[in-house]
Amino acid sequence: MSSFTISASDGSDSLPVNSTSDLSKDTLVNFPAFKIWLSTLQHSLRRQENLSHEFHKNPYVLRKIDIQSADFFKGGRLGFLKLKADVSNRDGEALPGSVFLRGGSVGMLLILQPDDIPQAEEEDKRAILTIQPRIPAGSLAFPEIPAGMLDDSGTFSGGAAKEIHEETGLSIPQNELIDMTSLALQSIQQPKDGETLQQAVYPSPGGSDEFIPLFLCQKRMPRKDIEGLQGRLSGLRQEGEKITLKVVPLENLWKEGLRDGKTLAAWALYKGLKQEGKI
Structure with a gap:
């Protein structure tokens, strides 16, 4: 296992990631499916800042990501990821976060x-x-x-x-x-x-x-x-x-x-x- 941080939705490099030993930070952050998923989720989380948003008073936050497995295609290209995203509010209420990433x-x-x-x-x-x-x-x-x-x-x-x-x-x-x-x-x-x-x-x-x-x-x-x-x-x-x-x-x-x-x-x-x- 390895651990590192990546950019959070506020632009800081503070989102903890626990990864498998065969998956480096560079490979993860450059994986198109991961980039699209993370960007989309972070945009949706930022929408909670709107006063009319259902979750505005107690917003959900992406607190960490646990990479559970990575499958590589021929030539070493990353193909699929299985991860668990911890998305919860300050009361400890968590949203289901088991994700299989495969892209478009x-x-x-x-x-x-x-x-x-x-x-x-x-x-x-x-x-x-x-x-x-x-x-x-x-x-x-x-x-x-x-x-x-x-x-x-x-x-x-x-x-x-x-x-x-x-x-x-x-x-x-x-x-x-x-x-x-x-x-x-x-x-x-x-x-x-x-x-x-x-x-x-x-x-x-x-x-x-x-x-x-x-x-x-x-x-x-x-x-x-x-x-x-x-x-x-x-x-x-x-x-x-x-x-x-x-x-x-x-x-x-x-x-x-x-x-x-x-x-x-x-x-x-x-x-x-x-x-x-x-x-």
């Missing part, structure tokens, strides 16, 4: 339409699901929309285009992608002093920081090419990805992928934005 991902609703029907028609539209092992869910054949983690240097739209290519073999220009989460949030009145959450969905905010912007790509293709995607094997085999493609009627997407939160969220965003005439 991207999800893609890829809709294919045969080019022998009018573009304005919803009829015969198809969506692509990937079927792959998801060991945390105990599954070897989990259906979900194409998705993947965002690397440190990429943009969300670039990450989405990259994942579509890796998981389906289709090359999609970034300018053909629609960020449905950002588009939907534009229609919601955000308070000027509100929280600074990501423009994304949070599939498990009670335990993980993971946030997922959801993109839409609608592509017209020859009907035979769409049918040719059914059952195709894809994924980066050298990275352990064992992916089989499943092409389903768009109207059945919610049933085919009902166990996957991002699939249902993408379906709901598509339906809502379509209803409001924004896509």
Whole structure:
């Protein structure tokens, strides 16, 4: 174990951190997922200074962080963190603070339409699901929309285009992608002093920081090419990805992928934005 301090929300270098022996201070503070999580939390805690805030009279404070484990990817890059954050008020009332840090991902609703029907028609539209092992869910054949983690240097739209290519073999220009989460949030009145959450969905905010912007790509293709995607094997085999493609009627997407939160969220965003005439 090792101990050090990092910058607290008031700018002082006084927030205690107890870390595992394999995780240095520099590696921790430069881990993108940790930086985003800490900055977001500290901003939310500072909002308690507002007289109208529910917790103003007895504000919560981030008092310390205990790093419980760190997982490293190939090449020594930090991948996942498990930590316990002590967030409590002066009466000793603590908020649940067990956190699994993994950072941002991207999800893609890829809709294919045969080019022998009018573009304005919803009829015969198809969506692509990937079927792959998801060991945390105990599954070897989990259906979900194409998705993947965002690397440190990429943009969300670039990450989405990259994942579509890796998981389906289709090359999609970034300018053909629609960020449905950002588009939907534009229609919601955000308070000027509100929280600074990501423009994304949070599939498990009670335990993980993971946030997922959801993109839409609608592509017209020859009907035979769409049918040719059914059952195709894809994924980066050298990275352990064992992916089989499943092409389903768009109207059945919610049933085919009902166990996957991002699939249902993408379906709901598509339906809502379509209803409001924004896509």
